[in-house]
Amino acid sequence: MKKSLVIHILVIVIAAAAGSMIASALVNDQGRVSVNRNKTASKAMFGFNKFLADVQWMLFINYCGSIDSIKDQNVDEVYNRLAAILKNDPDFQKAYEIGALMISIKASDKAVELLKQGTDNPRLSTNWKIPFLAGFVMNHNVPKDKLGALIGKIKADSHWFFETAAKRSSPPEPHVISSLMRAKAEKLLNKKWKENITIVNEKHALLCAWIDEALNASKVRMGTDDSGYSIVVSSVKDMNQKILQQAANLKKNYPDNQNVLNTIAYLKANYLKGQNFCDACLAVYGPGDKFCSSCGTKVIVFGVCEDCGAVKKGAHCSSCGAPKGAAAAPAPKAAEKK
Ligand SMILES: [Zn+2]
Ligand SMILES: [Zn+2]
Structure with missing residues (x-):
């Protein structure tokens, strides 16, 4: 009887101790569980959102x-x-x-x-x-x-x-480029562009925006500017052709407008240095051409042998053998004469 009572009490004490240990362990676990729950909850919330x-x-x-x-x-x-x-x-x-x-x-x-x-x-x-x-x-x-x-x-x-x-x-779609250029042009509208040029209308503004872009891009290429303007230019296949086409259309529609004529003069002097194109219609012509193949206007001949008049192809004239001499770069010379 006495022995069993002692065992009884012992069991109760052990049970109580074990109980409190389990309880505290459970509380800790609960804490851990609830912390985890918060973490998963925020993840779940994001997915849920x-x-x-x-x-x-x-x-x-x-x-x-x-x-x-x-x-x-x-x-x-x-x-x-x-x-x-x-x-x-x-x-x-x-x-x-x-x-x-x-x-x-x-x-x-x-x-x-x-x-x-x-x-x-x-x-x-x-x-x-x-x-x-x-x-x-x-x-x-x-x-x-x-x-x-x-x-x-x-x-x-x-x-x-x-x-x-x-x-x-990369590369930008053509409509992204044309929208960007029109937005650039809009900023030029009704303003002075260069000293002797005031923007006449939207088409004129667009041409000037393209010229700016081309000049900036050539600065980027030469390493004097790194503003990233070349995105536009690098996505346009034939920049010269594009600019000349716009200039020609503008000249056709406004043949007497001094601002337009000054713009074309600026284009010649700054961007298209050494390029030969017809004064009347702005079509590009090749070495040896005497007349513009687009409009028939007489043009300044370039790229021919001074001795025999044949078109020069290399270091020596293939017709008479004369070396490429003082007249090696006749294009800018011809432009200066005017
Ligand atoms: Zn022409
Ligand atoms: Zn020759």
């Missing part, structure tokens, strides 16, 4: 199907739904690209703001469509009286957006 954004996107598409067009009455609702999707998943590229275009007519400034958010998102830094769309909507849909306030608010203009798009795409 993406999931939520997907669901919201489906509902959004559904909602857009239920309205026949975006109007003043529903544009706020459409915008709010988009903003909610992008809050849950700021990396949702389609929501920027498609959604912003949907509201671009009725709420163009809000569309540009959303696209700016997408452009600034470092995880979308290889997406060139988002900045391109931002520039496009800004240029086409934002009313002129709202433009200044919008640029002030988001600290970016269409030129910045197009340049960002061009830098992100």
Whole structure:
């Protein structure tokens, strides 16, 4: 009897000790479990937010199907739904690209703001469509009286957006380049370009923007400038041809405009040094040509042997054997004579 009582008490004491040990172990475990739970919870929340954004996107598409067009009455609702999707998943590229275009007519400034958010998102830094769309909507849909306030608010203009798009795409699509150049040209409009040249109109501005670009690019090539302007030039196959074509069209339409003529003179003196092209139509002509093959105007002959008049091909005249002498570079000489 006595012995069994002692064993009983012993069991109770051991059980109590074991119980408290297990209890404290459990509490520690619980702590560990709950810490882990917090970590997994935040991960799960992120995934959950993406999931939520997907669901919201489906509902959004559904909602857009239920309205026949975006109007003043529903544009706020459409915008709010988009903003909610992008809050849950700021990396949702389609929501920027498609959604912003949907509201671009009725709420163009809000569309540009959303696209700016997408452009600034470092995880979308290889997406060139988002900045391109931002520039496009800004240029086409934002009313002129709202433009200044919008640029002030988001600290970016269409030129910045197009340049960002061009830098992100390699090589840039032709429409990215032409948009970028038009944005550059817009900044030149109604301003003085060079000392004796005032920009006449959009086409003139565009030509001058291209000349600037080409000159900057040649500076980049020579290592005196590293502002990265060559993105544009390196993506254009025949820069000279492109610039001459624009200059020729401008001259055709404004044959007596002194600003246009001065621009062509500037082009000759600075960019196309040593190139031979027809004064009348600006078509490039080859060595030995006496008349422009495009318009028939008499041109200054270059690249021929001074002794026999044959076209020079190498170090010596292939017709009479005379070496390439003092008349080795007749092209600039011919240009100076005028
Ligand atoms: Zn010609
Ligand atoms: Zn010869």
